[in-house]
Amino acid sequence: MTDTTQGSAAAKDKGDGALTRFLRATELDTRLLGMLAALALIWVGFHMYGALVNGFGAFLTPRNLWNLSVQTSSIGIMACGMVLVIVTRHIDLSVGSVLGFCAIIMGVTQVWILPQWLGLGHPLIWIIAVIVGMIVGTMIGALHGWLIAYRGIPAFIVTLGGLLVWRGAAFLVARGETISPVDSTFQLLGGGPYGAIGATGSWIVGLVGCAAVVALVLFGRRQRRKFEFPLRPVWADSFIAALGCAALVGAVLLVNSYPWPRGIVRQYAQAEGIExxxxxxxxSHGFAIPVLILVTVVIIMTFIMSRTRFGRYVYAIGGNPEAAALSGINTKWMTVKIFAVMGLLTGLSATVASARLGSATNALGTLDELYVIAAAVIGGTSLAGGMGTIYGAVLGALVMQSLQTGMVLIGFDAAIQQIVVGSVLVLAVYLDNLYRRGGKA
Structure with a gap:
């Protein structure tokens, strides 16, 4: 960097406010900060409302926040796939019905079919059921993508038809019955006292996460130096690493402060001979398994979208489909793969949802497509295409679930909940339009 450039940068920093200089140095996403601020406002608002009306606040408690994280997992997993779909200017209205169909297929596999061949309680039953569910979801998603890309049917129509077709197919496969009980090991994937990793396991996850945060900051700094990109100040990198580690440690302390219910503790103590x-x-509960599944999906999908050719192609197609095709990208095959990924994640989400319920029913996932789309849009994914992040979609899912949970805690009926959710979705799209136009109304 030349002296003239350094001088102009210094003059620019001097003319800006402290907050602007801080954001420029740390390179924090302002939309992410806005979402975190909105989430904090929702949490504090519901807690204070409960304290004023009922005499106690029930929202900001370890029990509620732990349950909130579990409830967010299923929608969050699907929202990661919906980002790819919306970024490429498509939509998927079928994910709720596909989730219900995959859940039914997994239920039939582990309750009606596999016990006859492997025996009741065989350790492979839950593994095969999960694999079958994810394969079915992937095949359905690939079928949707093929119809959209190679047969020229709009994604809205294909997935709207899928919403009806797969819900009806789930009813026919199960003959309208609720399939239960699912495999006991399979149920652990849905959370609960036994579906969590406990205090020690949570601390291990937290410490590994802290080490990963520090390593990523150091790796990013080394890459910037290698390719001669501008370096963040040392204090900014240190702040980001410290903030990430503090968030992880805080999450560990929170989940470890939520104990098992007394009745389950009594049963466990009797079974283990503990006085x-x-x-x-x-x-302690510790981190729930569904939350760890969601975190794993977020890490993998973020890597795919930011570090692989597939991810670059997704954003290129969303930014300008015609230019992407002219540059040599096989946009049709990419569309098939994107919807296949959406189906794969829907099958995984069906695993979490049915395991948490402890059964499979054809009604599972009803209206989930609306919450998944809303989560992606609220998280900053532009319906105009070309813009969206995985972590933003998960934060959007957390915002949506926080609104629902908070309204349930303070006694709002279902009608008001629907009005609020719909209003928030419209507001999110309006704010997205303002953001893309540079804040001009």
Whole structure:
């Protein structure tokens, strides 16, 4: 960097406010900060409302926040795939019905079919059921993508038809019955006291996460130096690393402060021959398995979207489909792959949803498509295409679930909940339009 460039940069920094200089140095996403601020406002608002009306706040408690994280997992997993679909200027209205169909297929596999061949309680039953569900979801998504790309049918029509077709197919496969109980190991994937990794496992995850955050910051700095990109100040990199580690440690402390219910503790103590002390036995839940599945999906999908050719192609197609095709990208085959990924994640989400319910029913996933689309849009994915992030979609899912949970806690009926969710979705699209126009109304 020349002296003239350094001088102009210094003059620019001097003329800006402290907050602007801080954001420029740390390179934090302002939309992400806005979403976090909105989420904090929702949480504090519902907690204070409960405290004023009922005499106690029930939202900002370890129990509610732990359950909130589990409830967000299923929608969050599908929202990661919806980002790819919307970024490429498509839409998928069928994910809720596909989730219900995959759940039914997994239920039939592990309750009606596999026990006859492998025996009841065989350790491979849950593994085969999950694989079957994800394969079915991938095939359905690929079929949708093929109809859209190679037969020229609009995604809205294909997936609207899929919404009806797969819900009806789920009813026919199960003959309208609820399939239960699912495999006991399979149920652990839905959370609950036994579907969590406990205090020790949570601390291991937290420490590994902190090490990964520090390593990513150092790796990013080394890459910038290698390719002669501008370096962030040392204090900015240190702040980002410290903030990430603090968030992870705070999450570990939160999930470890939520104990098992007393009845389950009693059953566990009797089964293990443990004597319960006079003050009771405190056993932490720790991170729920569905949350760890969601985190794994977020990491993998973020890597794919930011570090692979596939991810670059997705954004290129969303930015300008014609230019992407002229540059040599096989946009039709990419569309098939994008919808196949959406189907794969829907099958995984069906695993979490049916495991949490402990059964499979054809009504599972009803209206989930609306919440998934809303999560992606609220998270900053532009309906005009070409813009969207995985972490933003997950934050959007958390915002949506926080609104629902908060309204349930303070006693709002279903009609008001639907009005609020619909209003928030419209507001999110309006704000997205303002953002893309540079803040001009």
């Amino acid at each position: 319960i002390p006079e003050g009771g036995l405190f056993i």
